Amino acid sequence: MDRVMLKNGKPLPKIGFGTFGSDRYSPDQVAGAVRFALKAGYRMFDCASVYGNEDKIGAVFADAFENGVRREDIFVTSKVWNDAHGEGKPTESLKKSLRDLRLDYIDAYFVHWPFPNYHAPGCDGDSRNPDSVPFSADAYLATWRELEALYDAGLARSLGMSNMTISKLDAVLPHTRIRPALIEMELHPSFQQAELFDFCVDNGIKVIGYCPLGSPNRPERDVAPGDVVDMELPQVLKVSRARNIHPAQVCLMWAVKRGAIPIPFSGSERNIVSNLRCVEEELTDGEMAIISGAERGCRLVKGQVFLWPGAMGWEDLWE
Numbered sequence: 303m304d305r306v307m308l309k310n311g312k313p314l315p316k317i318g319f320g321t322f323g324s325d326r327y328s329p330d331q332v333a334g335a336v337r338f339a340l341k342a343g344y345r346m347f348d349c350a351s352v353y354g355n356e357d358k359i360g361a362v363f364a365d366a367f368e369n370g371v372r373r374e375d376i377f378v379t380s381k382v383w384n385d386a387h388g389e390g391k392p393t394e395s396l397k398k399s400l401r402d403l404r405l406d407y408i409d410a411y412f413v414h415w416p417f418p419n420y421h422a423p424g425c426d427g428d429s430r431n432p433d434s435v436p437f438s439a440d441a442y443l444a445t446w447r448e449l450e451a452l453y454d455a456g457l458a459r460s461l462g463m464s465n466m467t468i469s470k471l472d473a474v475l476p477h478t479r480i481r482p483a484l485i486e487m488e489l490h491p492s493f494q495q496a497e498l499f500d501f502c503v504d505n506g507i508k509v510i511g512y513c514p515l516g517s518p519n520r521p522e523r524d525v526a527p528g529d530v531v532d533m534e535l536p537q538v539l540k541v542s543r544a545r546n547i548h549p550a551q552v553c554l555m556w557a558v559k560r561g562a563i564p565i566p567f568s569g570s571e572r573n574i575v576s577n578l579r580c581v582e583e584e585l586t587d588g589e590m591a592i593i594s595g596a597e598r599g600c601r602l603v604k605g606q607v608f609l610w611p612g613a614m615g616w617e618d619l620w621e
C-alpha cells in the first residue's frame with residue numbers, strides 16, 4: 303500500500319477503510335468487513351468509540367497480528383466522542399478504545415466533533431439534547447490539552463480534528479502546542495469543501511475525506527430532500543463511462559488525486575476489493591476539472607442532532 307507522509311514524519315496509507323456501520327451494519331458485520339479489508343490490503347482503519355464496534359474490530363486486529371500482520375504496518379485512528387470532552391474524560395476514553403482495539407497506542411486520536419453535544423445512538427433526525435451548547439474555543443482547547451498529554455505520553459502518535467470549519471480552526475490552531483497532523487471532513491464530488499481543504503493544505507495538515515462515495519446507505523436522520531446522489535452525477539458518469547469503470551472508483555480516484563485520504567466503508571467483498579484500485583491509476587487534469595464541476599454544496603452529515611436550544615438550523619453548526 304502506497305503511503306503519504308504526514309508533517310510530523312509519520313507515514314499514512316493513501317486510502318483507508320471506514321468502520322461506521324451507519325446504524326445498518328452490526329458490529330460483527332463491520333468487524334467481518336475489516337477482516338476482509340485487511341486481507342485485501344487495506345492498512346488504514348478509521349475507528350471511533352461511538353461506532354460501538356471497537357471491541358469486535360480489536361479481535362480482528364489481534365488475530366491479524368498473530369497471523370503475520372505487523373502492528374507498525376497498520377494505521378488505526380479513533381475519536382473521542384462528544385460525551386467525553388473536558389478534563390479527564392478523553393484519557394479514559396482513549397484507554398478504553400485501546401483496550402477494545404487491543405493496541406498499545408493509537409496512530410491518530412481525533413476530537414470527533416467540536417461540541418460536547420451528543421445524542422442517543424441510532425436516534426432520529428429530530429432528536430435534540432437540551433444540554434447542548436454552541437462551540438466554545440476555550441472548552442475545545444481544554445479537550446485538546448488532554449489530547450496533547452496523550453501525545454506526550456506516546457499513547458497517540460498523531461492528533462486530529464474532525465468536523466471543523468475555518469473560523470473554528472482560526473480560533474483554536476494558534477493556541478495548540480501540538481498541531482493536528484490530520485483533519486477529517488466530509489468530502490465527495492457534490493461537496494468538495496474547497497476553501498477548507500485548501501486551508502488544511504496551506505497549514506500542512508493532511509485531509510481525511512469521509513463519506514467519499516456520498517454515503518448511499520447513511521442513517522435515515524442524515525437523509526434530506528434535495529440530497530444529491532454522487533455516483534449518479536453527470537460529471538462522475540461522464541468520467542466513469544469514458545474509462546469504463548464504476549462511478550465509485552471515480553469518486554475515490556478524484557479524492558486520491560486531490561491529495562485527500564478517502565475512507566470508504568463497504569460490507570461487500572467485491573466493493574472492498576474494487577475500491578482499492580483507486581490508488582493504482584490517476585485521473586487526468588482534464589478529468590479532475592470535470593469533477594470540479596460536480597460541486598453542489600451538498601452536505602450530507604448536517605449534524606442537526608447536535609443543535610443547542612435557540613439555534614436556528616443545522617447551518618449554525620458550520621459557521
Ligand SMILES: NC(=O)c1ccc[n+]([C@@H]2O[C@H](COP(=O)([O-])OP(=O)(O)OC[C@H]3O[C@@H](n4cnc5c(N)ncnc54)[C@H](OP(=O)(O)O)[C@@H]3O)[C@@H](O)[C@H]2O)c1
Pocket residue numbers: 319320321322323324348349414464465486487511512513514515516517518519520548550551565566567568569570573574576577603
Ligand atoms: N468524522 C466523522 O464525523 C465521520 C462521519 C461519517 C463517516 N465517517 C467515516 O467515514 C467512513 C465512510 O463513510 P460512509 O460509510 O458514511 O460513506 P461512504 O464510504 O461514502 O459509503 C459507504 C456505502 O457505499 C457503498 N459502497 C461502497 N463501495 C461501493 C462500490 N464500489 N460501489 C457501490 N457502492 C459502494 C457501501 O455499500 P455496500 O456495503 O453495499 O458496499 C456503503 O454502504 C465511515 O465508515 C466512517 O469511518 C466519519
